[in-house]
Amino acid sequence: MKSLGSxxxxxxxxxxxTSKPFISFKNVTKKFGDFIAxxxxxxxxxxxxxxxxxxxxxxxxSTLLRMLAGFEQPTSGEIILDGQNLAGIPPYxxxxxxxxxxxxxxxxxxVESNIAFGLKQDGMPKPDIAERVAQMLKLVKLExxxxxxxxxxxxxxxxxxxxxxxxxxxxxxxxxxxxxxxxDKKLREETQFELMDLQQQLGLTFVVVTHDQEEAMTMxxxxxxxxxxKVVQVATPAEIxxxxxxxxxxxxxxxxxxxxxxxxxxxxxxxxxxxxxGVPIRMASSEKLSTGTRAxxxxxxxxxxxxxxxxxHAPLNAAEGEIWDIGYLxxxxxxxxxxxxxxxxxASSLNAVRAVEDPLGYDQQVWVSFGEDAGVVLKx
Amino acid sequence: xxKWSRFNIVSIVLGFGFLYLPIxxxxxxxxxxxxxxxxxxxxxxxxxxxxxxxxxxxxAAWVTIRVALLSATCATVxxxxxxxxxxxxxRFRGRVLFSGMVYAPxxxxxxxxxxxxxxLFVAVGLDRGFWxxxxxxxxxxxxxxxxxxQSRLLSFDQSIExxxxxxxxxxxxxxxxxxLPVIAPAVFSGWMLAFTLSLDxxxxxxxxxxxxxxxxxxxxxxxxxxxxxxxxxxxxxILIGVVALGVLVASIVTRHREMQRERDERAxxxxxx
Numbered sequence: 001m002k003s004l005g006s007x008x009x010x011x012x013x014x015x016x017x018t019s020k021p022f023i024s025f026k027n028v029t030k031k032f033g034d035f036i037a038x039x040x041x042x043x044x045x046x047x048x049x050x051x052x053x054x055x056x057x058x059x060x061x062s063t064l065l066r067m068l069a070g071f072e073q074p075t076s077g078e079i080i081l082d083g084q085n086l087a088g089i090p091p092y093x094x095x096x097x098x099x100x101x102x103x104x105x106x107x108x109x110x111v112e113s114n115i116a117f118g119l120k121q122d123g124m125p126k127p128d129i130a131e132r133v134a135q136m137l138k139l140v141k142l143e144x145x146x147x148x149x150x151x152x153x154x155x156x157x158x159x160x161x162x163x164x165x166x167x168x169x170x171x172x173x174x175x176x177x178x179x180x181x182x183x184d185k186k187l188r189e190e191t192q193f194e195l196m197d198l199q200q201q202l203g204l205t206f207v208v209v210t211h212d213q214e215e216a217m218t219m220x221x222x223x224x225x226x227x228x229x230k231v232v233q234v235a236t237p238a239e240i241x242x243x244x245x246x247x248x249x250x251x252x253x254x255x256x257x258x259x260x261x262x263x264x265x266x267x268x269x270x271x272x273x274x275x276x277x278g279v280p281i282r283m284a285s286s287e288k289l290s291t292g293t294r295a296x297x298x299x300x301x302x303x304x305x306x307x308x309x310x311x312x313h314a315p316l317n318a319a320e321g322e323i324w325d326i327g328y329l330x331x332x333x334x335x336x337x338x339x340x341x342x343x344x345x346x347a348s349s350l351n352a353v354r355a356v357e358d359p360l361g362y363d364q365q366v367w368v369s370f371g372e373d374a375g376v377v378l379k380x
Numbered sequence: 381x382x383k384w385s386r387f388n389i390v391s392i393v394l395g396f397g398f399l400y401l402p403i404x405x406x407x408x409x410x411x412x413x414x415x416x417x418x419x420x421x422x423x424x425x426x427x428x429x430x431x432x433x434x435x436x437x438x439x440a441a442w443v444t445i446r447v448a449l450l451s452a453t454c455a456t457v458x459x460x461x462x463x464x465x466x467x468x469x470x471r472f473r474g475r476v477l478f479s480g481m482v483y484a485p486x487x488x489x490x491x492x493x494x495x496x497x498x499x500l501f502v503a504v505g506l507d508r509g510f511w512x513x514x515x516x517x518x519x520x521x522x523x524x525x526x527x528x529x530q531s532r533l534l535s536f537d538q539s540i541e542x543x544x545x546x547x548x549x550x551x552x553x554x555x556x557x558x559x560l561p562v563i564a565p566a567v568f569s570g571w572m573l574a575f576t577l578s579l580d581x582x583x584x585x586x587x588x589x590x591x592x593x594x595x596x597x598x599x600x601x602x603x604x605x606x607x608x609x610x611x612x613x614x615x616x617x618i619l620i621g622v623v624a625l626g627v628l629v630a631s632i633v634t635r636h637r638e639m640q641r642e643r644d645e646r647a648x649x650x651x652x653x
Contacts, residue, residue: 071542091545104543108561117557118547169547 011221013046021080022047022205023068023173028077030063030229037063039229040077050199050206052220054213056252060229061209065175068207069098082172092121097171101178103162105150111137111161112146118169136164139198156187163195167202174199176208180215192218213253217241225249241300247378250298257304257345259297260380263289271377273297277341279319285377299375304347304368306335306360311369318369321345323362335360337368403620410613417608427614437615440599443510444579447595451517452574458518459525459574460567466526467533485523493520494587501588508590516588517578524577525570532566565634572630576623 013019021044030038038060045051053061066072067079070091079086086094097118106114115136119129137143140160150158159182166174179195180188196219199206210216216223217237224234225248233245244250247258261275271285273295281297289295305311311318324344325336334348345368360366410428414421431437466479485493497516501508540562544554560567582597589598596619600612 069542069546071545091542092548092550096546098543098546100539100543102537102539104537104539106540106544106558106562117544117549121548121553165543165547 011048013049014044014222019046021045022049022082023207024080025064026078026080028064028067028074028079030060030067030072031075036229038067038074041229041231043224043231043234045205045207047205048199048203050196050219050221051208052216052223053207053209053226054211054216054223055226056211059226061226062177064226065098065177065207065209068173069096069175070094095171096173096175097166097169098175098177099162099166099179101181103150103158103182105158105161105165107150110147110149111142111153114150114161115165115168118165122169132168136168139167140164155182155184156191159183159191163198167198167204170202171204173205173207176206178210179208180212181210188215195219217253225252227252243376244298244378247296247298247380250376250378255301255346255348257299257301259299261295261297263291263293263295265291270372271295273377277319277339277343279339280316281375282316282372283375283377284373287377287379289377289379294380296378296380297375298378299370301334301346301348302332302350303374304345304370306337306347306349307367307369308360308364310367314367314369317372317374318367319345320365320367323360323364323366326360326362337366339368406613407617407620410610410617412610412613415610417610417613427610428618430611431614431618434611436594437596437599437611440594440596441615443593444596447510447514447517447585448575448578451514451521451578452571454514454518455521455574456525456567456571459522459570460529460563462522462526463529463533467530467536482523482526485520486527490520490581490583491587494584497584498587508588509593512588512590513585513593513595516584517574517581520581520584521574521577524573525567528570528573529563529566532563536563569630572626576626580619 023043023045025041025043028038028041029036041060041064053064055061063072067074068081068086070086070089073087081094081096106117109117112133115133116129119132124132133146134143137146140163142157142160142164145153145157145161150161153161159179163179176195180191183191192215195206208216208219217240220237222234222236223240225232225240227248233240233249235243235245240249240253244253250256250258259273259275259277259279259281261273261281263271264274264280265272266289269284269286270282271287271289273281273283275281275297283297306323310320319339321337321339323335324338325334327334327336330351332348332350334346337345337347339345347368409417409420411423411425412420413424413426462482466475466482469475494516497512497519498508501512501515506512536559541554541558544558545551549557580597581595582601585595585598589595594602596615600615603609603612
């Protein structure tokens, strides 16, 4: 099979102003009584995109998905799918299918009848149904289990039945609600890649809801980070990680060190921030920040260097501290370094060689430093 | 395992004695040769044979069975619908009142239920007989069905209904293809409960009956007032046998299903390794 890399790299319809979105949320609000689950949200999703809605539980991501499936109606705003306004269209007439978190397999039916259920509702002729079911079983590698009932299957097998059932009708959009939530870690990682291959193979649009950032980062073309019913940032995984637009996103995705301070000066594309702990920072930034405003600098642990000697640019972008904790993870080592003012910095370094002469140890005095493009400056 | 203390033995003997001694006596005397109920005169099945020639008793049995079948079926439909409404639509106005009202007949004295139904039938001018008894039985057995079905629905994963809708089934089709098959065992036990309740009801039937519609319990009761005959013992023994058989079959079926399920699950886990 052809590698998907070349397709993936060139796929960016969201950056092209002439491309038409496939799914549009336009100022969608959903209230449950006084509780606002989704708050005036607008969002575009494009054909063949693998789109992830990422957020903590209760952020409104599942409600958004359920509105797309038709189980909930927006309180206001509209949802457009392929040029059609979905308002008032019941779930059984929408060209989308959903894979449920609990899999929601029909317990009284065999694997075969589960997969055939949707096709029967469409009144597809019997031979065609049999053919499609066989095709789906092959796709998810469950040919041998056609006659089993759901309770005779393992968790991973059930997940694949649920996937086959939701794909059987060849929906325009497949919605996945925490599709891998019930699987163990190893199986989850395998399945992530299977899902990505499947999506490319079938050329479908996937919208996946997840609270697992790793899952979203691995699978999605773009991620919408949600909080309290709003989308905080929509971007590719790399952009979300390297250029978070807010403190929330920086903190939510991965590990981060945040230095609070005030803007001391701005000079062509760079900002000088005077931090509370007394570390002067100069950082590249495209943000327009005026002198004296509060700002925060977010730097990922792997972009912080730990050295015994003071770097040349010290004291700029550098601070002295002692090693407080060492976490050895095999592929990398995580250091917790306590600065003079008591702030603990996380730094990680890749263990590129098997043995390091004279490794850094506990209680050692070290310098942490970072380059001028290592972090992002965030408005407070 | 705990040892059998004298206290345990005594409590078991007392418990079972109180429960079953009268029944055992009744069964034994149904096989009595003598016409006198309290004097044993040897084993015989003549009273069972004689039952088949007692037309009024057979008529009463037939009425009872028809009433029970019809009322249990109607009560199951209505009770299931009520349970669905109570579990699913938790946000409608007056839900608490409605659920309270569904359960009220559970604790309502039968005399009051019977009397109020009688007054209603008289007020609307309905001729009392087979149909009024059936209506009355539907009324009081419905709530039992609702309770049984409701408890099943509470543990029902609603996402399977959503999955059916999502796959293109209309709400009506979803109900018949998904919901009903899954809750069928509860619906069936609701029906069984309604059937047995209707079968042995005396008070409400007495209030709502009319000429020509005498149920078996009413017949037995009226005959007993003239003196217990061995025939009565015989028919009661048959009733006990039928009920016991029903309970036995139901429990064997449930047990078998549970064991099957356990076996399947073990097999599934063994397959993963």
